[in-house]
Amino acid sequence: MALLEIREVSRYFNAEPVLEGVNLSLERGERFGLVGVNGSGKTTLCRLILGTDDPDGGTVTLATGTRVGYLPQDPGFNLQHSVLDEAREVLGDMHRLAAEFEAASEAIGEAGLSEAELEARLAHQARLLTELEARGGFDFEQRLLATLGALGFGPAELDQPVATLSGGEKSRLALAKILSAGCDLLLLDEPTNHLDIQMTEWVEAFLRGFPGGVIVVSHDRWFLDNCVQAIAELEQTELTLYRFGPEDAKLPPPDDPEFAAELDGRHYGAYTHYLRVKADRRAAEWKAYTAQSRELKRQEEWIRWKLSLRRGRHVREAESRQKRLDKIDRVARPADDLPVVKLHFEPRLRGPNDVATLERCGFGYPGFAPLFGGLDLQVRRLERVGIIGPNGCGKSTLLRLLRGELTPTSGRAWMGATADVAFYHQEHADLISDQTPVEALRAVAPQLPLPQVRGYLARFLFFGDDVFRPLRTFSGGERARLALARLIIRRPNVLLLDEPTNHL
Structure with a gap:
């Protein structure tokens, strides 16, 4: 028996389908990458596999005795532990x-x-x-x-x-x-967030040698190419599996310049193969749809011409042709490209010339070695500064010092007098799980009427009844979009962004 068997699974929220007719079988030793746009149902599918949610239709079956390990996007801990x-x-x-x-x-x-x-x-x-x-x-x-x-x-x-x-x-x-x-089965939701290159390579090697089954949700294309054997894509409520075998790696280079740009010198693995096969399928679907649409239009014009003659023989020919036309199976229109988030940063007030300053700044938590010391930095208006360094070196702490959330243990840190600072928290700690997107947005922009709030949320791909769902039901990627929406609607003149691309 397969380690995991998913058959004809469907799941609805507020009568809207999230998953429909999903099928997937995973054996021991198989590693699948689960991909799809934010909100496509990846986290929902993981919950169904874990048994923390139930399908509205179909079955999810684990082999007897299977132990499942789940890495969520927002894990919980006992903070008193070492x-x-x-x-x-x-x-x-x-x-x-x-x-x-x-x-x-x-x-x-x-x-x-x-x-x-x-x-x-x-x-x-x-x-x-x-x-x-x-x-x-x-x-x-x-x-x-x-x-x-x-x-x-x-x-x-x-x-x-x-x-x-x-x-x-x-x-x-x-x-x-x-x-x-x-x-026996690992469900990993964005495992490479916060990993440096060396750590990522170690995890890749670990998963390649793992004897059980692996399903990994990731937006890291290199990571997927290096450690999974197939890509399972969720798109418009359906799941499609793209397998990658030794023969697929021998395919000649693609002629499509857009695909070549997408590949950009990467190792040809399961994810790159998925991109290629999907592009080929989409091109074939559009070709078939366009050809049939052109032929149907030609036939319909011929029928209208025959009917316009208003003679018995011509009318009978038109009716006979129409009957044959009605029996033709129509080629479905391929899915259009998905909508994209529309970002527009426009400060409400002009920012200070001296945005942020550090003078011999240092900080350390009580009982531990200092994270850093003697830092000097001057950030001027219109400058963009990236903060890099190994995990745990104090990057997030430095942003908290600039916000005034922490006080330096040595030296000074301050923002310009007219700085209107917006902070993007990597853990989205400013979002309340019981709030809806509408409530979360109104918390920072209470003056906006509901129609304007909903229109603004639509720019960040929150549509329909989704704007009234509690945030605890949203994926990490959806919460990341909402956090960006809250940040931008304030129209600040200084942005402090802590890992803004995680989950995007």
Whole structure:
């Protein structure tokens, strides 16, 4: 039996279809990339697989005993834990199995056992050993430490409180937990957010060697090319699977200049193959649709001409031709290109000439080594500055200092007197899960009437009843769009953006 079997699954929200007739089968050792525009149903499909949501039609079946590990876009933690204690939370079953195996091994050595009792105890020990080995063996503590190290948590960081971690560090901790949990099926939602190149390459290698099944939601094309074997695309409520095999990698270079630009020298893997096949299919669909539309139009003009003659023979010929025309299966019009977000930044007031200043600025959290010190920076009006550095070096902290949310432990940090600052939080902490998009937008622009609010939300691809849904039902990508909408509608003259492209 397949590890995962999805058959004719449908899911509706407020009578609107999100998924319709979805079919997918995943075997052990298979790795699928799940792609689609924000709001296409990727997170919904993951919830159906997890069993935290139920389909309105069809079935989702996991093989008996399948352990599923899920990496959500917004993982939760016990903030009182240290990094190591939080990571060890996933090893509870492994410790239990190891303890049971040890007890079973000791029970075998008891004196006076009958042959039947000994055989039963040996069988029990063998079952425990099989399960332990299926989940990686007895060295689970060492594997956890190795995974934490590969994702940036060395010995010095293991005792750090989770509460002091940045958003990127929390995401990496959640990923380390899932990869160390000994699961059969991994559902990973945007696992490469907050990973540097070296960490991403390590995760790619881990997934390529993973013996179970993998479904990964990602907008990282390189990552998908390097570690999955097929692309499952959700588009207009339907799922299409694009498999990639050894023969596909031998295809000649594409002639299409647009596709060549899309490829841009990348490794030809499953995602690039999906782009190529989809482009070919779309071109063939438009060709068939255009040819049939042209022929139908010609036939209809001939029928109208015959009817205009108003003679018996001509009318009968027209009616006969119309009957044949009515029996023709119409080629469906291919889907149009999807709408795009329309962004327009227009400050309400002119910004200061000296936008932001750092003078010998330093900061460190109590009880930990300073993150940085002696920073000098002058940002002038109309300048755009990118802040780069390894995870955990203090990039988000620096933005919080500029906002005035934190106070430097040395030196000074300030914004210009007329600076109207808008801050994009990488974890969207300013969004309230029970609010709707309309309420979230009115919270920062209370003067706008409802029709204008809905029109503005439509520019960010929030249409119809979606504007009245609670934010907890939206995907990370949809919340990212809403956060941008809230930021732009304020018309600030200074933007502080913390990982604005995550989920986009």
